Structure formats: C-alpha cells, structure tokens
Amino acid sequence: MLLSKQKKNQAMKGNRFLISITVLGSAGPIRFVVNEEELVAAVIDTALKSYAREGRLPVLGSDLSNFVLYCPLAGMEGLGPWEMIGSLGVRNFMLCKKPQTEKVVDNEKSVTLARKGTGSWKAWFHKSLNLKVSSH
Structure with missing residues (x-):
C-alpha cells in the first residue's frame, strides 16, 4: 500500500517548473507551476481561471478555444492545444485572443x-x- 502511494507521488511530480504568462492588456504576468508534460490547453485553462480569480482586467471569459498561447522566442505561430508545455524549453508565454x-x-x-x-x-x-x- 505504501509503495503504491510513493510510486503515484513520483509519477505525479515529474519535472515541474514555474511559467510566466503575460496577457495582452493586463497589468502583469500570471505565474504558476506546471508539469512539463501538461498540455497547452490545460495551461490556458489554468491561466484563465487564475486571471478571473484575481479579478484582473480586461475581462477575458472562460472559453479556452477563444485563446492562443504564444512563445515569443519560438516564432510567430501559436502553440497547438495538444502540444506539451515543456516541449520548447521556455518559460515565458503570451496569451492572446484569437482573431x-x-x-x-x-x-x-x-x-x-x-x-x-x-x-x-x-x-x-x-x-x-x-x-x-x-x-x-
């Protein structure tokens, strides 16, 4: 029993790191810890929930399909929702509404x-x- 809990905790930990997401038009970035294998869609969802919980402006909404996550260092293309957040090896992102x-x-x-x-x-x-x- 104890051994299975230890394995579960080790599997959940993985490689975690702090990311910073800047929302266009907001006062400052949102920072939180993610697992490197977490999907971009889940990161966008967490960012939108944190943004709303903090009462930031402008109000964005909660539909993650209306947003795209960019990595300014990796080019002009947004990250796909099924990519892993740690695939690029960067920690700074920008969240924008889709056109x-x-x-x-x-x-x-x-x-x-x-x-x-x-x-x-x-x-x-x-x-x-x-x-x-x-x-x-």
Whole structure:
C-alpha cells in the first residue's frame, strides 16, 4: 500500500517548473507551476481561471478555444492545444485572443474575414517597432 502511494507521488511530480504568462492588456504576468508534460490547453485553462480569480482586467471569459498561447522566442505561430508545455524549453508565454472572424454573404457566397487589430500581440509588437524616439 505504501509503495503504491510513493510510486503515484513520483509519477505525479515529474519535472515541474514555474511559467510566466503575460496577457495582452493586463497589468502583469500570471505565474504558476506546471508539469512539463501538461498540455497547452490545460495551461490556458489554468491561466484563465487564475486571471478571473484575481479579478484582473480586461475581462477575458472562460472559453479556452477563444485563446492562443504564444512563445515569443519560438516564432510567430501559436502553440497547438495538444502540444506539451515543456516541449520548447521556455518559460515565458503570451496569451492572446484569437482573431475574430466575420461572415459576409455576397451573391450567395459565404466569405470569412479575419478582423485585424483586436488585441493581437503581433500588431502591438510591429507598431512598437515603428515608433521613433526623437532626441532633443
């Protein structure tokens, strides 16, 4: 009996590490400990619950399918929900809402348009690079 509890505790521990998730538009990052084998979808769910529990603004909602987790060091593509959080070896992430899509019906054709500028960290990053600092 005792041996099975020890094995269970060892299996649950795994390699754990502290991650930091910055939510676009929020005052500061959310930090919590995760197992390196935890799925990205579970990490997004935990981040949204922590964000809501702390009463942070702006209000995000709880539907994790509306969000994507980015790793700014790994490129411009978001992490897939079935990837393991420890697969990239990084600990800093950015949580953003997915771009909203609008359906436009034109002559019996349905076209889906992605809305730009709805809180994308990529747009913010590119805009900040274009700012010029004037010297006196």
